[in-house]
Amino acid sequence: MPAMRVALYPSAALVALAPAGALAVDYLSAEQAQKLMFPQADAFELRDLPLDTALSQQLAAAGVKPAAPRLQVRLARQGGALLGFVVVDEVIGKFERITYALGVEADGRVRQVEVLSYRESHGHEIRLPAWRKQFVGKTAASPLQVGEDIANISGATLSCTHVTEGVRRNLLWLDALRRSGRLS
Amino acid sequence: MKQIFQRRAGALAANALSLTLALAAAPTLAQQASPQATSQVATQAELARKLEQLAAELADVKAQLAQLQARQPATAVSQGGWSGSAAGGAGAGAATAVAASVPAAAPAPEGPATVLTGYGEINYNRPTKSGDKTQLDLRRFVLGLQHRINERTKIVGELEVEHAVTSASDPGEVALEQAYVEHQLTPMLAARGGLFLMPVGLLNETHEPTAYYGVERNFVETAIIPTTWREAGAQVIANFDNGLTLQGGISTSFDLTKWDATSGEGAESPLGSIHQEAAKAKARSLAWFGAANWRGVPGLLVGGSLFSGNATHGQAGFAGARVTLADVHARWTPGRWDLSALYARGSISNTDRLNLALIGNPTLIPKSFGGWYVQGAYKLWQQGDYVLSPFARLERFNTARAFANLGQGLTPDAARTEQVATVGANFWITPSVVLKADYQRFHVNTQANRVNLGLGWSF
Numbered sequence: 001m002p003a004m005r006v007a008l009y010p011s012a013a014l015v016a017l018a019p020a021g022a023l024a025v026d027y028l029s030a031e032q033a034q035k036l037m038f039p040q041a042d043a044f045e046l047r048d049l050p051l052d053t054a055l056s057q058q059l060a061a062a063g064v065k066p067a068a069p070r071l072q073v074r075l076a077r078q079g080g081a082l083l084g085f086v087v088v089d090e091v092i093g094k095f096e097r098i099t100y101a102l103g104v105e106a107d108g109r110v111r112q113v114e115v116l117s118y119r120e121s122h123g124h125e126i127r128l129p130a131w132r133k134q135f136v137g138k139t140a141a142s143p144l145q146v147g148e149d150i151a152n153i154s155g156a157t158l159s160c161t162h163v164t165e166g167v168r169r170n171l172l173w174l175d176a177l178r179r180s181g182r183l184s
Numbered sequence: 185m186k187q188i189f190q191r192r193a194g195a196l197a198a199n200a201l202s203l204t205l206a207l208a209a210a211p212t213l214a215q216q217a218s219p220q221a222t223s224q225v226a227t228q229a230e231l232a233r234k235l236e237q238l239a240a241e242l243a244d245v246k247a248q249l250a251q252l253q254a255r256q257p258a259t260a261v262s263q264g265g266w267s268g269s270a271a272g273g274a275g276a277g278a279a280t281a282v283a284a285s286v287p288a289a290a291p292a293p294e295g296p297a298t299v300l301t302g303y304g305e306i307n308y309n310r311p312t313k314s315g316d317k318t319q320l321d322l323r324r325f326v327l328g329l330q331h332r333i334n335e336r337t338k339i340v341g342e343l344e345v346e347h348a349v350t351s352a353s354d355p356g357e358v359a360l361e362q363a364y365v366e367h368q369l370t371p372m373l374a375a376r377g378g379l380f381l382m383p384v385g386l387l388n389e390t391h392e393p394t395a396y397y398g399v400e401r402n403f404v405e406t407a408i409i410p411t412t413w414r415e416a417g418a419q420v421i422a423n424f425d426n427g428l429t430l431q432g433g434i435s436t437s438f439d440l441t442k443w444d445a446t447s448g449e450g451a452e453s454p455l456g457s458i459h460q461e462a463a464k465a466k467a468r469s470l471a472w473f474g475a476a477n478w479r480g481v482p483g484l485l486v487g488g489s490l491f492s493g494n495a496t497h498g499q500a501g502f503a504g505a506r507v508t509l510a511d512v513h514a515r516w517t518p519g520r521w522d523l524s525a526l527y528a529r530g531s532i533s534n535t536d537r538l539n540l541a542l543i544g545n546p547t548l549i550p551k552s553f554g555g556w557y558v559q560g561a562y563k564l565w566q567q568g569d570y571v572l573s574p575f576a577r578l579e580r581f582n583t584a585r586a587f588a589n590l591g592q593g594l595t596p597d598a599a600r601t602e603q604v605a606t607v608g609a610n611f612w613i614t615p616s617v618v619l620k621a622d623y624q625r626f627h628v629n630t631q632a633n634r635v636n637l638g639l640g641w642s643f
Contacts, residue, residue: 027371063568095299095330119335121366121374122389124423125479134482147520147563151483154515155390161615 026117027127030074030101034086037103037112038076041083045075049177058176062140064169067091071173073183082106085174085183091166093120093159100163102135102170108178110138113167123156126163135167140175144168301328303642305393307400311634322348326361336368359461361412369420376433377418379462383431383475384489385409386513386526393640397522397561397575397610399620400636403602404555404581408528409511410456416465419473427480436460437471437493438507440538445545451599454553454583455509455530458495469494471507488512495532503537520563522573529554536588548596551588555581555601561610574609575622603627608636617641 028036034044050070059066067089074086085104090097096119103112113132118124125131134150143149145168146161153160177183304325310318328342342361350356364378381389387396387405391412396402405411419433438458443450449457460466471493478486491509496502511528531552539548557579565572584599608622620638 095301096332119332121340121421124429125427128425128427128480130427130480131482147517147522147566149519151519152517153479153482154386154485154517155477155479157395158615 028101028114028116030086030088030116033088033101033114033116034074034076034103036114037086037101038083040078041076042079043077044086045077047073047075047183049073049182055173055176055180059169059172062172064172066173067166067169071170071177073174073177075183082184084111085178087170087174088116089166089170091162093118093123093156093162096120098126098159098163100166102167104171104174108139108171108175110135110167110171112136113163115163118159120156120159123153123159125153125156126159131160138167138171140172142168144171297332299330301330301643302326303328303392303394303640305638305640308637309399309634310636311632313631313633328362337365339365361414363462372423372425374421374423375418376421379414379416380419382413382415382435382473382489382491383419383477384413384473384491384509385411385511385528386485386515386524387411388413392642393620393638394612394616394618394642397559397573397620398577398606398608398622398636399638400624402557402559402577402579402606403604404526404528404557404579406456407453407581407583408455408530408553408555409509410453410459413455413459414461415471415473416462417470427478429477429479430475432472432474434470434472435493436462436465436467437469437497438495439466439497440495440505440507440532440549441466441497441499441502443538443542443549445542445547445549448547450547450549451583454532454550455507458507466497466499468497483517485513485515487514496538501541503534505532505534505538507532522561522563522575523559525556525558527554527556534588536590539588539590543590543594548587550584550586550599552585553581553583554585555579557581569612569614571612571615572609573611575607577604577606579604579606600628602629616643 034041038044048070049072051066056066071087074088076083076086084106087102087104088099089102090099092098098118098120099116101112101114101116102110103114105111113135115127115132118127131151131153135144138144138149144164146152146157146164150160150164174183302325305323306320307323308318308320324344324346325348326342326344328340330338330340332338341363344359344361345356346359347354347356350358360379362378362380364376364380366374366376368374381391383389385405387401388409388411390396391401400406401411415435415437417433417435419431419435422430424430437460438455439460440458443458447457471491473489473491475489476487478484489509489511491507493507494504495507496505498504507530509528509530511526513524513526515522515524517523529552532549535549535551542548557577559575559577561573561575563571563573580601580603582599582601584596585601586598587596589595604624604626606622606624608620611619611621613619618638618640620636620640622636624632624634624636626632
């Protein structure tokens with residue numbers, strides 16, 4: 001009987017493995033991204049922070065709609081001292097999802113944006129350092145809007161807009177958490 | 185998503201089958217065991233072990249069933265989110281999370297496999313000097329379907345209805361704008377086969393009404409570049425890390441044998457009147473094409489394209505003739521500005537021999553045609569999703585710059601170069617819905633001066 005069960009299983013095993021074998025779209029894992037953003041960090045603490053009413057209202061006031069009821073923040077530390085934060089997030093480009101990581105300094109300024117995976121036929125250029133570099137130094141007070149302080153990529157307007165919106169959302173969220181002392 | 189779901193159901197069925205077989209086998213095992221009294225105790229122990237195993241398997245199946253049921257709402261969510269931007273990553277995430285214990289916030293490895301898209305536009309044109317020609321037209325309604333077979337392969341299709349109603353007595357047209365398969369060969373390189381939009385100009389591949397200024401598409405990219413221009417063939421697309429995208433391939437070509445010298449269609453858009461659009465396309469001669477676009481600096485796009493193909497396909501009575509079309513274009517979007525410029529030029533070889541058979545007709549085949557435009561738009565006002573962008577465009581184009589020499593008195597005069605100035609505004613009520621208004625002033629055909637209003641959407 002066990003033999004038969006094994007014989008019946010390969011198709012299911014293949015299904016489970018198929019997505020992991022994907023090529024072409026995954027550029028970085030979350031772990032690689034956090035290490036890339038904070039190479040000097042010796043520890044990353046994963047903190048799962050639920051949204052509460054006060055926070056929700058604060059974000060709504062800034063025109064931000066949380067995409068989930070919680071935010072997972074990776075706190076980068078070196079010898080216990082806080083270096084900054086990393087948030088991994090997903091937005092829809094035009095048809096497909098874009099996974100990106102936002103790295104933020106301990107004082108709330110954007111340190112780096114990395115694209116972890118991208119699947120659209122057009123707009124791969126959002127991966128280019130020149131486009132991502134536009135976010136460096138932005139704060140929760142920055143407009144963070146395509147056509148204002150972030151330049152568009154012709155032919156990839158939706159990807160640019162949605163990643164920019166995602167960065168703004170997470171930056172404001174992080175900022176609110178940081179100010180409330182929940183990220184120390 | 186649906187596929188995964190079906191396969192998971194298959195895996196569950198396999199489990200159930202193995203369990204059924206096990207149950208069926210149990211009495212047999214018991215019968216075999218009964219005559220051998222000496223090993224009865226051992227057999228009972230074995231049976232007990234097998235029963236435990238079966239119980240464990242049953243529990244396993246129950247757990248899988250529970251997981252499956254838990255996933256059903258997730259399936260509904262992502263299918264409900266077919267409109268692309270509404271699709272939630274969390275719902276999609278459940279599809280491939282192997283164990284229920286995977287945290288919800290983990291990046292989902294797979295999104296909805298099938299995405300329904302669409303765009304449409306309704307235009308109102310009122311010529312200022314001949315109001316009787318005022319027209320309102322549901323210019324196009326397009327449904328797109330993109331299905332991802334796996335992480336590296338997808339099918340893209342776009343079905344278009346033009347002018348609302350298609351019948352023997354109506355002006356409408358139903359057409360497939362795109363129908364191709366794309367396969368990602370490496371992270372940098374993809375191959376595309378089927379009916380695809382040609383990588384030409386600024387508009388052809390991105391032609392949704394929400395993506396361009398003005399009610400009507402610009403003249404250069406309709407009269408010279410026959411947007412929406414598609415051919416059937418194969419192409420490779422290479423995306424380089426420096427922002428350069430190269431596209432190249434072979435495709436079907438135009439069909440000069442269907443040039444209608446009696447109508448004015450060829451004078452309106454020489455290539456638009458002889459495109460084949462994969463409708464039983466003559467394909468003895470294939471064309472080649474290439475395009476380079478560079479987006480290495482944020483906000484800047486500089487590119488060009490070249491197409492060349494024989495267009496008489498060895499048909500009896502037609503001399504060989506080659507259609508060549510080239511364009512260079514640039515778009516720069518610094519801050520609130522959106523500036524673009526394009527130059528396109530086309531030529532057809534051997535038109536003297538082709539035109540000999542058409543002498544006496546009003547529209548002969550031009551030797552060359554071309555045009556350019558410059559356009560500037562400025563985002564004047566924004567509040568939430570509302571965006572107001574006035575724009576101005578100046579274009580000059582000529583669909584018959586020159587004709588091949590047919591001899592004194594027979595060679596048609598080159599057409600006069602038309603110049604059109606357009607001023608107006610786009611008002612987006614969301615990034616997916618745009619209201620447009622503009623005024624167009626023609627330099628040569630002043631009777632065509634008109635006011636346009638439009639409503640467009642894209643999702």
